Amino acid sequence: MLQLNQIHKVFNEGTLDEKIALEDINLTLKPGDFVTVIGSNGAGKSTLMNMISGVLTPDVGEVFIDDRKITNLPEYKRSRLIGRVFQDPMAGTAPSMTIQENLALAYNRNRRRTLMKGVTKKLRTTFQEALETLYLGLEDRLSAKVGLLSGGERQALSLLMATFTEPKMLLLDEHTAALDPARAALITKLTGEIVERTQLTTLMVTHNMQQALDLGNRLIMMDSGRIILEVDGEDKQNLTIEALLHEFQRIKGSKMTSDRALLG
Amino acid sequence: MSSAMFGAVESGIIYAIMALGVYLSFRILDFPDLTVDGSFVTGAAIAAILIVNGTNPFFATLLAIAAGFLAGCVTGLLHTKGKINPLLAGILMMIALYSINLRIMGRSNVPLLNEESVFTKIEVFFTSTGLDALFGSMAAAIGLQNLTSTWSVLISMLVVTALIKIITDLFLRTQIGLALRATGDNKRMIRSFSANTDQLTILGLGLSNALVALAGALIAQYSSFADVGMGIGMIIIGLASVIIGEAIFGTKTIAVTTFAVVGGAIVYRIVVSLALRVDFLETGDMKLITAVIVIAALVLPQLIDGQKERIRKKKKRLQQEMKINEMKKGGEEYASTKSNSQSI
Ligand SMILES: Nc1ncnc2c1ncn2[C@@H]1O[C@H](COP(=O)(O)OP(=O)(O)OP(=O)(O)O)[C@@H](O)[C@H]1O
Ligand SMILES: [Mg+2]
Numbered sequence: 001m002l003q004l005n006q007i008h009k010v011f012n013e014g015t016l017d018e019k020i021a022l023e024d025i026n027l028t029l030k031p032g033d034f035v036t037v038i039g040s041n042g043a044g045k046s047t048l049m050n051m052i053s054g055v056l057t058p059d060v061g062e063v064f065i066d067d068r069k070i071t072n073l074p075e076y077k078r079s080r081l082i083g084r085v086f087q088d089p090m091a092g093t094a095p096s097m098t099i100q101e102n103l104a105l106a107y108n109r110n111r112r113r114t115l116m117k118g119v120t121k122k123l124r125t126t127f128q129e130a131l132e133t134l135y136l137g138l139e140d141r142l143s144a145k146v147g148l149l150s151g152g153e154r155q156a157l158s159l160l161m162a163t164f165t166e167p168k169m170l171l172l173d174e175h176t177a178a179l180d181p182a183r184a185a186l187i188t189k190l191t192g193e194i195v196e197r198t199q200l201t202t203l204m205v206t207h208n209m210q211q212a213l214d215l216g217n218r219l220i221m222m223d224s225g226r227i228i229l230e231v232d233g234e235d236k237q238n239l240t241i242e243a244l245l246h247e248f249q250r251i252k253g254s255k256m257t258s259d260r261a262l263l264g
Numbered sequence: 265m266s267s268a269m270f271g272a273v274e275s276g277i278i279y280a281i282m283a284l285g286v287y288l289s290f291r292i293l294d295f296p297d298l299t300v301d302g303s304f305v306t307g308a309a310i311a312a313i314l315i316v317n318g319t320n321p322f323f324a325t326l327l328a329i330a331a332g333f334l335a336g337c338v339t340g341l342l343h344t345k346g347k348i349n350p351l352l353a354g355i356l357m358m359i360a361l362y363s364i365n366l367r368i369m370g371r372s373n374v375p376l377l378n379e380e381s382v383f384t385k386i387e388v389f390f391t392s393t394g395l396d397a398l399f400g401s402m403a404a405a406i407g408l409q410n411l412t413s414t415w416s417v418l419i420s421m422l423v424v425t426a427l428i429k430i431i432t433d434l435f436l437r438t439q440i441g442l443a444l445r446a447t448g449d450n451k452r453m454i455r456s457f458s459a460n461t462d463q464l465t466i467l468g469l470g471l472s473n474a475l476v477a478l479a480g481a482l483i484a485q486y487s488s489f490a491d492v493g494m495g496i497g498m499i500i501i502g503l504a505s506v507i508i509g510e511a512i513f514g515t516k517t518i519a520v521t522t523f524a525v526v527g528g529a530i531v532y533r534i535v536v537s538l539a540l541r542v543d544f545l546e547t548g549d550m551k552l553i554t555a556v557i558v559i560a561a562l563v564l565p566q567l568i569d570g571q572k573e574r575i576r577k578k579k580k581r582l583q584q585e586m587k588i589n590e591m592k593k594g595g596e597e598y599a600s601t602k603s604n605s606q607s608i
Contacts, residue, residue: 053456075455075456076455076458076459076460076461077458078458079455079456079457079458080458082456083456084456086452090450091450091452091453092453092456093450093453094445094446094449094450094453094454095449095450096445096449097442097445097446097449101442101445104439104442105442105443105446105454105457105459106457108439108442108443108457109457109458110458111439113439113440113443113459114438114439114440115435115438115439115440116438116439117437117438117439118437118438118439118441118442119437161457162456
């Protein structure tokens, strides 16, 4: 499904601000995999997502989707294959356009846009049915401007829009981080339901350890641009926060001792 | 209504086409496009020079539209592919067009007196079919006489501008139109829905400047000359129309807003023609008047809102005070009954 081969990315190479954001990243996702990604600030999680979505291109390494090389495919072409929800609830929708217009934009993701009417009667019914699955009453507000919705409502709409045409992949970058706990729980639940129903191959970044454990069949931990831990299948099911933190300490610790050994 | 006022309405309706173009770039694409000052003249220049050389005025006007479209596309290319800031891309294109317009015309002014124009053709059509007489008597019936020698300009331009407004509304609701609006609203989002924002920006600027050039071509034929300086300050006039229209008629939906833009363009012309009647103001003061109108349209709504807010707060404060007073009174009464009861 998705394959990342030896991805390297350095920002501002050769300057004082040089920053190695990704170092030798190898990752393969099977169809239907739901991978949660954790790691401290600056670990390179968003950079990894941007590599896949085409916002950034790797210095070294290749990106494949379904054995098709997409390393240098422009972002707008890749987004036919990849749905995204951003951390900022403002980022995923067009605020001055209505709910139905936003959904129409999402609906045309993998179609050629023409001079046909964007929102038809038939589509409106489709949109209403889709909005009902969010249980937010948005199906009755099709002609409301999205700018009037709350952050949680917008994020739910973004999630629906990102998955509307069932792309090959779903990328979620801390998409519940800006919401209050109740809304975050709601979006988390919706995410689980949608991914379950559509069997989308999903990569989800989160700082919420519990969320990372509850959702998905795989978990990866990143640190300083590297993937330092991968947990799959049954191990993932039995994983606890304590075990995860312990493991993090152990890896960091051993790295520190090896550093010390090197220096010594 | 005087014939000067009638002329203001007539030209206002033509300038409304330019204002719709400015609305496309400025509001829909969120791109402050200064190309307008140049592309307006390009439209005028192409129409004028072709007409002088005997081309059919309708065909000349069509070519003017195409030239405006191209000019807008170049600005779009400078911005998207050349990564030049929107304002700078527009300014660069504006000064480049100044020279190009001079080249097109071959001199700084091309008079069109005694030439065939779309307006002479339409007037012939109106008189020969009796439409002119019909509108004339209809106007006379509601007390409008001796305003104009022909109604053909007003009526035909009203139809053209209304058509352009309606087509713009419809276009902005198509799949491409929605993507264009999203490009101005949230580029990052629409890119994640596989829209090529560069292409859409170029298309939007092309359409915008096509309308501007059409207005230029029509104004040249309306006023019987094309001049290389006729575009100076055009962007501000366009903005003035958009801002005045939005302030007066609102922006509830796209259709309302485009109506507002057309209305704003006409109101702007009327205000200017009224201002010019004031004794100490002369034609040279036009630009200053325009600046004052735009500032007024931007600042007045704020002042009005601020005033409303102040009144609302004052009311609220009074209510609050009354409530407190009542509570105090109640308390005092309670206290007095208490002391009374004690004294007994
Ligand atoms: N465009 C950029 N230019 C320069 N440096 C960048 C750029 N984008 C990211 N970085 C740097 O790369 C590193 C990784 O950033 P990234 O955004 O991927 O972290 P993250 O894991 O998503 O962190 P967070 O949890 O805070 O979102 C950081 O040190 C960041 O400062
Ligand atoms: Mg991040």
